[in-house]
Amino acid sequence: MSHQSYEEQKRFVVRGLILLGIITLVEVFVALLAKGHLGMEKWEGAMHYLYMLAMVSASLYKAYFIVFFFMHMAHEVRGLAMSVLMPTLLLVWAIIAFFQEGSSWGASREKIKEKNEQVVTPAAPKTGHLLVPSTTYKG
């Protein structure tokens, strides 16, 4: 940040505050709108997916702004930025895999319940085995 004058730096901070504040206010406003608190019907179906996409994008933008400008990642050398940011890409797979896993638990809920309630009668034991006296399983 040394290339900026002190006045420029101060202006930048105020701009950052306004930017993050406005994004947050818009997020909350849209959330209240989408959930039917501001006189509109609840957003369902495709609108709901659009809503989730918008919220995730806005949050990712806020995260980018904080990391690159408040934490000065934009002014670090490329190697440092890459060594911190690249590993987070592993999370992409973690998200896909675990959300898939979670949906699968949800989908097997009925089946698990059914299996738990199933009453199984064990097969009648063999009698008269060479090593086990025929009275072993009785009573």
Add this chain to the structure above:
Amino acid sequence: MADTSVKHAHETHEHDSDNTGSWEGGTEPFKASYGKLMMWYFLLSDAFTFAGFLIAYGALRFSMPTWPEPDWVFATAPFLKGHWPLIFVTFMTFVLIFSSVTMVRAVQEGHRENKNGVVFWMVMTVLGGAVFLGCQAYEWTTLIAHEDMTIRQNPFGRHSYDGVYVMADGKEASYPDGSPISFKKGDNYTMHHVTRDANNELKAEGLLYKNKEHDIVELPSTKIKYTSGPDAGRTIEAPFGPKAFGALFFFITGFHGFHVFSGVLFLAIIAINAASGLYVSRRNGYEMIEKIGLYWHFVDLVWVFVFLVFYLL
């Protein structure tokens, strides 16, 4: 007097560590000091911890047939009566953004070697963190003491099917004009006045629901009757919400709050050190402020995602 001693210490330090070669630590990898680099890698590992928690939240949420709606659960605010969805948590988010901004100002003043500026903005940041913790204490108190949510129970539910509310005597509940008090699939309700009986089973005295005028009122019974789905026509007890919700909420916001708490402690210590003039003698542009600043911004960064998954989605 103070000035000369400081200068002397600085010269001695220079003399002791005339380290310019790579083996003496003269070459900084990535042009960042050891402390700053390690702070970045610590934050990366911490990001994975939080990501693990939040992904677990997602996986469990996807595995549940219903999940409480945030604007129904998080709707109380101090000094305000009634239903104020998401308003208080928006305030909390603003508090954290403000304290992040004051942190940036402290780092800038550090680069100018302006001790008073650093201390002033550090104190502002500490105050921001403390206000956030206070807000969280209020939020937790409301949820635990007034709304009966704990890590083992979650009174916030959503109906799986369309249906009607039923009074304790088995008759369908109705409005004064005689029309039945009905609900739709996905509508929210809260188990009210939760207790545990002798067998440690959860019980509630009533249900909070939204009537047709959109007011939240209490039904003196916890019975419902679905008009669709496999249980259609049978009067049943309204189920509690998925209890994973309470556990996840308290663990994840608690872990974040613990980060805020430790951040406030470290910020306070570093502010005192700065005020004592410790960092003047180091002549490295108050690098310690930069390092704790990285941590503090990270706490704000995590809140962006906690806010997203718990309160917005």
